Amino acid sequence: MVGAGFTGLAAARQLALNFPDDEVVLVEAQEVGLGPSGRNAGFAIDLPHDIGAPDYIGDIAVAKIVLKLNMAGQTLLRQQVEANGIDCQMTACGKYQAAVEERGLAVLDAYRGGLDKLEQPYQMIGEQELPQHLGTHFYRRALYTPGAVLVQPSALVKGLADSLPANVTLYERTPILDVDYGYDRTVLTHAGGSITARRLVLADDSFGQHFGFLQGRMLPIFTYGSITRQLTEEEQARLGGKPYWGAIPADPFGTTVRRTPTTAC
Numbered sequence: 001m002v003g004a005g006f007t008g009l010a011a012a013r014q015l016a017l018n019f020p021d022d023e024v025v026l027v028e029a030q031e032v033g034l035g036p037s038g039r040n041a042g043f044a045i046d047l048p049h050d051i052g053a054p055d056y057i058g059d060i061a062v063a064k065i066v067l068k069l070n071m072a073g074q075t076l077l078r079q080q081v082e083a084n085g086i087d088c089q090m091t092a093c094g095k096y097q098a099a100v101e102e103r104g105l106a107v108l109d110a111y112r113g114g115l116d117k118l119e120q121p122y123q124m125i126g127e128q129e130l131p132q133h134l135g136t137h138f139y140r141r142a143l144y145t146p147g148a149v150l151v152q153p154s155a156l157v158k159g160l161a162d163s164l165p166a167n168v169t170l171y172e173r174t175p176i177l178d179v180d181y182g183y184d185r186t187v188l189t190h191a192g193g194s195i196t197a198r199r200l201v202l203a204d205d206s207f208g209q210h211f212g213f214l215q216g217r218m219l220p221i222f223t224y225g226s227i228t229r230q231l232t233e234e235e236q237a238r239l240g241g242k243p244y245w246g247a248i249p250a251d252p253f254g255t256t257v258r259r260t261p262t263t264a265c
């Protein structure tokens with residue numbers, strides 16, 4: 001199995017449980033936590049998040065299925081976190097979808113229509129009240145939905161890697177450089193040798209073309225978040241608002257912002 005992000009870790013865990021007598025080898029080019037699964041914004045969202053649809057919800061029949069799947073995903077994730085004692089600041093504190101410009105405000109109105117269509121709860125928060133939530137006057141309006149869960153993604157993904165079943169072996173800092181597909185076995189070459197596997201699962205996200213798939217149709221882009229220094233107590237008091245929150249831009253090309261607890265994971 002190639003790639004130890006959320007996909008590879010989940011697939012390795014489930015395969016190992018389904019086939020307890022087999023050995024699962026999971027190889028990761030970097031250290032676990034350094035890729036997108038560890039450096040994302042940490043929203044485990046319940047609602048459909050279809051940025052291709054004007055109301056973020058899209059087709060209602062599909063949206064209902066996505067909602068159920070996402071909620072099942074949240075439950076499974078919570079079970080893993082609790083069973084393995086993963087300290088990743090998992091908190092069910094919902095999310096703010098926030099807007100500054102006219103385009104974003106129009107998206108919020110459309111999103112509200114989508115949520116009505118899906119019969120999901122929300123709260124539209126105006127400019128005057130927003131500082132009590134986010135401690136800033138920057139946004140003009142926000143749509144709060146209560147079902148999102150926030151995590152510290154790097155701590156989560158590292159915790160999931162540390163708690164893999166015994167029949168999974170994880171090799172970090174092992175980029176696969178070449179692949180030879182055979183009839184009943186595949187040989188993967190890395191800098192220190194090769195791995196021969198009866199079956200190969202690719203969980204390498206946008207790097208599938210290195211393995212011969214979707215040639216010329218994917219362009220990996222690295223867009224990581226940045227973390228401020230820890231705010232002093234005086235700065236936190238001046239900021240105000242809730243101690244823990246996450247805001248997604250209404251306009252998909254805006255910036256996601258989070259306020260996290262002072263204790264680092």
Ligand SMILES: Cc1cc2nc3c(=O)[nH]c(=O)nc-3n(C[C@H](O)[C@H](O)[C@H](O)COP(=O)(O)OP(=O)(O)OC[C@H]3O[C@@H](n4cnc5c(N)ncnc54)[C@H](O)[C@@H]3O)c2cc1C
Binds near residue numbers: 029043203
């Ligand atoms: C800035 C940012 C913010 C995001 N915020 C959120 C969010 O809040 N909520 C959310 O749900 N999603 C978010 N996402 C999306 C989410 O991070 C991805 O959907 C998720 O990480 C995909 O997981 P994955 O395991 O499929 O792929 P990845 O996390 O990309 O893992 C693939 C792994 O494969 C490895 N790999 C690739 N090629 C090779 C090779 N040749 N040999 C060995 N290993 C290889 C890579 O090193 C990588 O670690 C965000 C993404 C970004 C970039």
